[in-house]
Amino acid sequence: MAEKGGVCVTGAGGFVASWVVKLLLSKHYFVHGTLRNPKDEKYSHLHRMEKESKNLKLVKADLLDYDSLVSAIHGCTGVFHVASPVPSTTVPNPEVEVLEPAVKGTLNVLKACLEAKVKQVVYVSSAAAVVMNPSWPKDRVMDESCWSDKEYCRTTKNWYSLSKTEAESEAWEFSRQTGLDIVTICPTLILGPILQSNVNASTLVLLKILKDGYEPLENKLRMIVDVRDVAEAILMAYEKPEAEGRYICTAHLIKAKDLVDKLRSLYPQYNCPKNFTEVENEERVSSEKLQRLGWRYRPLEETLIDSVESYRAAGLLD
């Protein structure tokens, strides 16, 4: 099959981005994957992909180094901006560690896209930029018109949500001012098999459940989507000419206790939490808009089984 145009994936070594790179290569795109430090051993899965495919070029770039982004994006017709800090614990300096790379980093990527005359950008935002909104009516399912309240994120010290909300709203403002064509994808909690060797924040959520890391566990409503389905959504947003605006990307709504019951029935040998505390979190989001674009998702069991098998293979459950 003929090679497609060049595209760039930022933060190519991350959990989601690695699957985006893999999907793009399988569809014969020529991919520039940006990494902060290409020599790092943690990117060995990408080095393997680079060896196996003539279509992957790994390049060094940092979100806060504009010139490095310009060189990485040069010659690309499309950009998938995936990189952003996703902390798994509280960070001492959220302005520097989370907000700046997310917000300034996103604007740097978009400016570089404009300079390189990129035709289409897909920005991976998050449901965290949707759901932190106490004014949204409790009985109404949240759709793409709902935005997290920045002041509320700040007062509740939810720096990650603030970073994603600011970055996405700035991205839309940039698009309005410059005419750069962007589409955003807002996934909920992403699980699924890992390609990378390090453990990212959302993978840690499931690992800690399997290893009794949360005891007692808050019986929260969880909104889960498979990383492979997220990659498909991202590509669909890029390839479908009718794609526009934001897309919430979620598949399964499940209480934490029901998730644990499911895991225990599949894997009785692991030490899942037995005690639960009740909490109020009834926000629900809908991915109807994405489904109207043609997006489909796999069953939750498949996601759980493939996740656990990949953790076993990586020795994370020993």
Ligand SMILES: NC(=O)c1ccc[n+]([C@@H]2O[C@H](COP(=O)([O-])OP(=O)(O)OC[C@H]3O[C@@H](n4cnc5c(N)ncnc54)[C@H](OP(=O)(O)O)[C@@H]3O)[C@@H](O)[C@H]2O)c1
């Ligand atoms: N996982 C989820 O549940 C979830 C849900 C909704 C949205 N998302 C979004 O999906 C995207 C990917 O998340 P993930 O789960 O794949 O997390 P991840 O595995 O931690 O990947 C994050 C990536 O961002 C890169 N990065 C961070 N700061 C950077 C900087 N200053 N310059 C360049 N790269 C930088 C990291 O690069 P290094 O490898 O150099 O550290 C890493 O590749 C993020 O935008 C996140 O907000 C994730």
